[in-house]
Amino acid sequence: xxxxxxxxxxxxxxxxxxxxxxxxxxxxxxxxxxxxxxxxxxxxxxxxxxxxxxxxxxxxxxxxxxxxxxxxxxxxxxxxxxxxxxxxxxxxxxxxxxxxxxxxxxxxxxxxxxxxxxxxxxxxxxxxxxxxxxxxxxxxxxxxxxxxxxxxxxxxxxxxxxxxxxxxxxxxxxxxxxxxxxxxxxxxxxxxxxxxxxxxxxxxxxxxxxxxxxxxxxxxxxxxxxxxxxxxxxxxxxxxxxxxxxxxxxxxxxxxxxxxxxxxxxxxxxxxxxxxxxxxxxxxxxxxxxxxxxxxxxxxxxxxxxxxxxxxxxxxxxxxxxxxxxxxxxxxxxxxxxxxxxxxxxxxxxxxxxxxxxxxxxxxxxxxxxxxxxxxxxxxxxxxxxxxxxxxx
Numbered sequence: 320x321x322x323x324x325x326x327x328x329x330x331x332x333x334x335x336x337x338x339x340x341x342x343x344x345x346x347x348x349x350x351x352x353x354x355x356x357x358x359x360x361x362x363x364x365x366x367x368x369x370x371x372x373x374x375x376x377x378x379x380x381x382x383x384x385x386x387x388x389x390x391x392x393x394x395x396x397x398x399x400x401x402x403x404x405x406x407x408x409x410x411x412x413x414x415x416x417x418x419x420x421x422x423x424x425x426x427x428x429x430x431x432x433x434x435x436x437x438x439x440x441x442x443x444x445x446x447x448x449x450x451x452x453x454x455x456x457x458x459x460x461x462x463x464x465x466x467x468x469x470x471x472x473x474x475x476x477x478x479x480x481x482x483x484x485x486x487x488x489x490x491x492x493x494x495x496x497x498x499x500x501x502x503x504x505x506x507x508x509x510x511x512x513x514x515x516x517x518x519x520x521x522x523x524x525x526x527x528x529x530x531x532x533x534x535x536x537x538x539x540x541x542x543x544x545x546x547x548x549x550x551x552x553x554x555x556x557x558x559x560x561x562x563x564x565x566x567x568x569x570x571x572x573x574x575x576x577x578x579x580x581x582x583x584x585x586x587x588x589x590x591x592x593x594x595x596x597x598x599x600x601x602x603x604x605x606x607x608x609x610x611x612x613x614x615x616x617x618x619x620x621x622x623x624x625x626x627x628x629x630x631x632x633x634x635x636x637x638x639x640x641x642x643x644x645x646x647x648x649x650x651x652x653x654x655x656x657x658x659x660x661x662x663x664x665x666x667x668x669x670x671x672x673x674x675x676x677x678x679x680x681x682x683x684x685x686x687x688x689x690x691x692x693x694x695x696x697x698x699x700x701x702x703x704x705x706x707x708x709x710x711x712x
Contacts, residue, residue, distance in 0.1 A: 323348045324654070324661075327449050327459035329437040329472060332359060333415070334626030334643025335465035336422040336431075340375060341651040343426065350459075351426065352451070354436035354466075359419055364491050364605075365526040365541030366418065367637030367705050368411040370712070371644045376421065386421045387413035388533040390524060392510035395698035400506070400591040404699030410511065414526045414539070418640065437464075437471055442620050461661070462622045463650065465643065468568055468610060470628035476619050482568075482610035482631055485684075487519070487547040487691045488557065489609060489634065490583055492572075492601030493539040495528065499600065503593040508535055514591050515698055518691050519545045521590060523597050540597045543634070545609070546583075547691055557606060568610070572603035580604060609633050609687070613680050618669040621661075625650065630676035633683035635690070637705035642679055645707060646672050679707065 324347045328335045331353030339351040353359070366372070368387040376386050389411050395403040423431065439450035440462055447462045464472030468482050496504060506512060511524040521544040528537045548554040558566050560574040587598045598604075612631035617623050626643035653668040654661075686703060690696040696703060704710035 324461060325459045326350070326461045326463060327352060327447070327457060328463045328465060329449070330465035330467060330470075330626075330628070331355075331431060331433075332465065332467065332626075332643075333419055333422065333640050334647060335463070336419065336426060337375060337644045338463055338465060338625070338647035338650060339430070340422055340425045341647055342654065343430070345651055345655055347654065350430045350432060350457070352432045352435035352437060352449070352457075354434070354452075356434040358423065358433070359416075364414060364493050365524060365539070365543070366413055366415050366640055367524075368413045368418070369638060369641040369705065369707050371641040371648070371707055372418065373411070373413075374644060374648065375425070379425075385411070386418050386527075386531070387411040388525060388527060388538070390509055390511050393513070394510045395513045395515065396506075396591045396594070397514070397698075398589055398591055400593060405510075406699070408704070410705060412511070412524050412526050412541075414541075415640075417527045417531050420531075437466065440472070440475070440622060442622065445621060447621050460621060464622065464624045464628050465626045466628050468612060468627045468631045470624060472622065472624050473614065473628050476622065476624065477614055477616065480612070480614050482612040484550060484554070485609050485611055485633065485687060485691075486549065487545055487609055487687070488554075489607040490544040490546060490604055491542065491607055492598065492604035493526070493541045494597045494600035494602075496525070496536050496538050496540060499540065499596055503540075503596045504535070506593040507540055507597075512591065512594055513698075514594055515690075515696050516589070517694055518547055520690050520696060521545070521594060521598075523594050542594065542597050542601065544583075544598065545687075545691060546586075558608070568608050570606040572605045575604065575606055579606075611680060611684055613677060614673075616669070617672060618665045623650075623665060623669070625672070629672075630680055632676075632679045633687040635686040635703075636679060636683045636707070638679050638683070638707040641707040642676065645675060675708070 328351045343349045393406045393408040436452040525538045614629040625646035653664040657664045
């Protein structure tokens with residue numbers, strides 16, 4: 320192993336930070352470059368936490384140092400709130416911000432550089448020169464691009480590979496438990512609630528509240544509601560924010576046009592009472608576009624792409640953050656064992672992560688088609704489970 324291999328990571332979200340933490344602990348000379356000018360906040364609201372997502376915390380600190388909470392039951396309800404099925408699945412849940420903050424605390428602050436938007440890179444021999452907006456540049460032996468679904472690196476390296484809108488979006492939001500009714504709190508105390516619609520579906524689950532609080536009553540309830548918007552006028556109008564700016568991948572909290580929020584709230588009349596209560600109590604719902612993205616290649620000399628920059632799966636397998644973390648762990652393992660050199664290590668990493676990415680995208684695509692267009696999803700569906708490698712894992 321080259322003890323002081325210089326690694327530059329473009330993108331300081333969960334995937335990039337996981338890679339940064341692991342490679343730094345491996346003894347490499349790692350710097351993370353994030354384009355935002357301030358620490359990231361509240362992206363994606365709630366997330367399902369699969370074992371790979373919090374592997375770093377469970378291996379370093381044990382169960383007491385996890386960044387998530389556990390809900391015992393996966394329940395389906397109908398429009399009246401009647402329970403249709405209940406599985407004892409014990410999935411774990413968190414917020415994007417909780418996981419991000421915990422990773423940020425584990426990485427040296429002098430190596431996490433805000434306000435560094437990568438705009439260019441150039442390879443010369445075994446060196447990569449990375450250019451940033453504003454004219455500054457750094458050199459590295461390896462550039463890891465974890466710069467998200469709108470990846471600059473992917474646009475440069477794979478200009479024909481773009482995210483494809485799949486015909487529906489996720490409306491998302493959170494509501495504080497402190498404001499919910501006793502009936503809703505009872506329904507959601509130790510359960511994730513699903514409701515199958517025609518078309519689509521919605522789910523609600525608890526996530527940590529302020530400062531990571533996980534005690535019932537101090538948590539947030541997070542909803543994700545998948546709704547179809549045909550390509551063209553309806554979708555374009557939804558993605559145009561209150562100030563007339565066309566958004567690409569999401570319309571952030573507080574920026575969704577008032578009339579779209581009102582229409583969504585009106586449609587909530589068809590939801591189960593406890594689910595409807597969470598939706599209506601969410602003060603600033605936002606919109607996340609659902610994409611399919613599969614990259615045919617991950618390694619380009621001394622540059623590689625990972626996480627959502629390489630594969631963006633529909634959220635139904637709840638494996639987005641887990642997939643990014645898996646890429647980071649596999650890269651750590653590859654760089655730790657460079658018996659045949661760096662190029663061979665990166666090729667081995669590419670082979671395994673291409674296979675995993677394709678599998679995740681295909682499984683999530685099939686689930687999305689069933690729920691949103693074929694209407695074959697049903698309460699208690701044994702094939703509808705979260706998982707990175709397979710259902711439940």
